[in-house]
Amino acid sequence: MKFEIKKSAMVAAALACTAALPSAAHAEDQVRIVGSSTVYPFSTVVAERFGRTSGFKTPIVESTGTGGGFKLFCAGVGSDTVDVINASRAIKSSEVEMCAGNGVQNIIEVKIGYDGIVLANSNAARDFSVSTKDIFLALAKEIPAADGSLVENTNVTWSDVNASLPNTKIEVLGPPPTSGTRDAFLELAMEAGCKQFDSIKALKSSDKNAYKAVCHTMREDGAFIDAGENDNLIVQKLDANENALGIFGFSFLDQNSDKVKAAKINDVDVSFEAIADGSYPISRPLYFYVKGEHLTSVKSLKPFVEEFISNAASGEEGYLSDRGLIPMGEEERAEFLSKITSQLNK
Template sequence: MLTTLLNKRSKSLLALAAATTLMAACGQGQDAGQSETASSGTDSQAQSGEQYSRSQLRIVGSSTVYPFSSYVAEEMGATTDFRTPVVESTGSGGGFKLFCSGVAEDTPDMTNASRPMKASELKMCQDNGVEDVTQIMVGYDGIVVGRKAGEPALDLSREQLTKAVAAQVPQNGQLVDNPYTKWSDIDASLPDTEILVYGPPTSSGTRDAFEELVIEHGAENIDGYNGEKPAIRQDGKFVPSGENDNLIVQKLAQNANAIGIFGYSFLEENRDKIQAAKIDGVEPKRALISSGEYPISRSLFFYTKNAHVDKIGGMNEYVTLFLSDQMASDRGALKKLGLISLPPEDLEQIRENWKNKEKVTEASLKGSHG
């Protein structure tokens, strides 16, 4: 069953992405058993008891969570009477902008995120009438620094990575534009090859997490930054490569000297093409990521717009399926795609949070960042 659905998922992703543009502009036809009442897509309608006319869930957000979300969507479409939800990879930041734009038919029902929602994003939601949101933590992920399979293994410190990608570095008591062009310029023990890093764009939660867990840490431990977090260089040594991490994998497979930054699930799916570097001497392994011993570990989430639960069929069913043992547990199908599952007691608590539609607050977000 898993192999069949994986094949089906790979064939369907292009169709899902194409459908998203249409979904953003208009509603879809009504499924049997749903209300035939048409929706105007206005905020006043959202306060009524009417259902939306579109019959597919719309999900946006993180490229890291996208493979898991798409798999659950495909499973739901294949095993229930609901249409397959449309899932779009917009990046975590881009997803929150769309999600928080209002309570209306032409806005997403959920958004995936590879970092917690920011307080500023919660305020954006509230300012636009999106006041009832539940945070669903689905598991853990490690940010991988990888290169082409078969090349010499790398062991990089976060300080070395910071020096490779920072726009400015300390030299002779002052910050100067980054002069490093080769890895060996940073440390003679590193390869004598040009620095070329394919990484996520500014809209990506992976970029946010990399900046926090690598660059902020590196700057704190390199004399001369004096508490300042450097920006990422824009001289061609760091190349933002869009929200599709598979493109980074393809570029690494074609260039033995390049390294890339992406989520652990893409390593799991492409071990024949790419390999992971150790970070501060630690490999990105499941147990080391879930324990936090791997230095670039993070939690994965999605957020639900609860005002839409009664407006469009399938939200409860989708979330329940995602959080089921069949999907999200250590025995679930998403493990084979690279998801690092929550402990059983934590997963059960997340299910209770969804059952009770626990509302996101600024205080709860601070706990998520903790």
């Protein structure tokens, strides 16, 4: 099983870290966690169990989005900074650079498993089945004309995109630019559809920046709606509007299967098994990153990480699989555990 979220190219300078921490310095025996709304439910479950069983305080977990979380994580080292960032994509080179500029150099990457990204609608609505090409033609800001030139996307209904799709208005609610889910959706769904056009695929060789701009830029005319980091809000809106669709993680779909259902993507139903074997096309790894400089000062940090990576939590039969996490395969997990254990025990 192999999934890869490619790291962004290095930027000329690190991003400025403008987000301020909302509270005072945390206690040295209490882990502070920010980041991905997708990883948040898993992290919360582990934190609550850890607080009940370890003798340490329950970690504080905040859902800030992956991008916002990295700004907080990379703000510096010390008791007034966070210890862990949950991430629904791999750290970017620009974020590594930002961290280093603020003294955060010992970043420990912890993969916890896999997740799929779904395009979902209300259980009361008709079943949906789209290709990644359909998704690109529905949501991209610019699309190819018949002669291969790029033009503004004026598709109004799904049937404008593909005659076999319903004649309903394109209305898709999804995550903001700071979200790792959005980053992964752009790469795995939008770009996968984008590069099916020869004229755009050729652009990748001649101008990679232009290619990425075409494939990764969502339209801004109301067809795609930035719904923020609140997946619950998306579910509520889908429940109220049978014509709308929403983008979020499989684990959240699993928790709300009484209200929403997922579309087929490239004729593949999303499922635990399809994500695990790689046949579902919009699948991605999930992570959290540990500030290694805090391993000695925050006494409960290492025990918390050990709980998260334990077989009881994120293993094949672990309690997180009941919440929708797709565990790593046996061979990959063994290799991962060996690496992480050595990093934690340095």
